[in-house]
Amino acid sequence: MIGKDLDKALTLLKKGKLVAIPTETVYGLAGNGYNEKAVIDIFKVKNRPFFDPLILHTDSLEKVKDIVSEIPKLALSLAKTFWPGSLTLILPKKDIIPDLVSSGLPTVAIRIPDHPLTLELLGKLDFPLAAPSANPFGYVSPTNANHVAEQLGDKIPYILDGGSCNIGLESTIIGFPENMPIVYRKGGLSIELIESLIGTVVVNSNSDSQPNAPGMLKKHYSPNVNIEIGDIDSMIKKHNNKTIGVISFHRSFDLIPKNQQFILSPKKDLHEAGKNLFSALRALDQINPDIILTEYFPEKGLGLAINDRLLRAATN
Ligand code: TXA
Numbered sequence: 001m002i003g004k005d006l007d008k009a010l011t012l013l014k015k016g017k018l019v020a021i022p023t024e025t026v027y028g029l030a031g032n033g034y035n036e037k038a039v040i041d042i043f044k045v046k047n048r049p050f051f052d053p054l055i056l057h058t059d060s061l062e063k064v065k066d067i068v069s070e071i072p073k074l075a076l077s078l079a080k081t082f083w084p085g086s087l088t089l090i091l092p093k094k095d096i097i098p099d100l101v102s103s104g105l106p107t108v109a110i111r112i113p114d115h116p117l118t119l120e121l122l123g124k125l126d127f128p129l130a131a132p133s134a135n136p137f138g139y140v141s142p143t144n145a146n147h148v149a150e151q152l153g154d155k156i157p158y159i160l161d162g163g164s165c166n167i168g169l170e171s172t173i174i175g176f177p178e179n180m181p182i183v184y185r186k187g188g189l190s191i192e193l194i195e196s197l198i199g200t201v202v203v204n205s206n207s208d209s210q211p212n213a214p215g216m217l218k219k220h221y222s223p224n225v226n227i228e229i230g231d232i233d234s235m236i237k238k239h240n241n242k243t244i245g246v247i248s249f250h251r252s253f254d255l256i257p258k259n260q261q262f263i264l265s266p267k268k269d270l271h272e273a274g275k276n277l278f279s280a281l282r283a284l285d286q287i288n289p290d291i292i293l294t295e296y297f298p299e300k301g302l303g304l305a306i307n308d309r310l311l312r313a314a315t316n
């Protein structure tokens with residue numbers, strides 16, 4: 001069931017039930033992060049392997065301090081500048097967090113999301129919400145309540161509707177092994193903004209060196225239709241005997257039916273493009289063409305996260 005009833009969401013969560021919640025990045029599948037049973041249910045509903053740790057969500061730095069044993073200086077400065085926002089920090093966890101949440105790791109992922117409804121909800125709870133993206137494991141993340149309903153509607157009691165996600169790409173994840181900031185997932189907060197605050201960071205979102213982080217698996221965020229990335233004009237020629245779907249940055253293509261092409265931002269705005277990406281992938285998956293053709297976005301700002309998601313979606 002979809003609705004905007006905050007009290008209903010609160011009551012369910014306090015009973016250990018799951019509720020899908022809106023955030024500015026993507027919708028999350030939320031449950032009480034202190035309650036092992038709720039956490040197990042999250043993994044089951046998503047069909048997610050238990051080795052893929054979850055993100056905890058809360059609404060204040062004070063509450064973060066209940067959950068983590070230490071906040072390195074750089075992490076604190078990032079938190080104070082970018083929270084609420086599309087940034088997840090990996091920090092040493094306190095024992096109060098069940099090992100299931102962190103898949104046995106000594107660290108836990110945490111973020112304060114920037115969505116008014118969810119901030120209000122979190123403010124009324126005395127536990128953090130564990131919430132991965134509200135999609136079946138490996139599929140494209142949901143950026144509105146209907147996306148969640150389509151895939152998980154019959155598995156959870158309530159979807160809190162907070163409209164379409166403003167950012168539309170998952171959060172940027174940063175960890176601090178040996179006090180060195182490392183970006184594990186490119187996301188809704190750009191590397192440039194992060195570096196403008198704390199200086200150069202290492203980006204290591206490579207699946208091989210991060211076996212504990214399936215968000216970084218080569219194949220992820222993936223629709224069912226095959227995707228090819230490159231020069232769209234030449235790929236249209238190459239695939240002229242097929243039905244084609246297109247996802248482009250700002251151009252339209254005369255040879256492709258209008259309803260099969262998704263122009264993410266005619267005004268060339270990477271923020272707008274990021275916001276529209278996952279709906280386009282979902283819509284084309286439903287249309288079910290033989291192939292989806294797309295292109296590399298500019299390698300700056302949110303273009304980095306967009307290219308990252310396209311590459312993983314294109315991996316067979
Ligand atoms: O924007 C987001 O981050 C959304 C919204 C709902 O907040 N959540 C989200 O969660 O994308 P999920 O579970 O789909 O992705 C979380 C990623 C996973 O790839 C996981 O491996 C990584 O975070 N992660 C969690 N805990 C970690 C840890 N202790 N060390 C390294 N990676 C971790």
Ligand code: MG
Binds near residue numbers: 132133141215
């Ligand atoms: Mg996910």
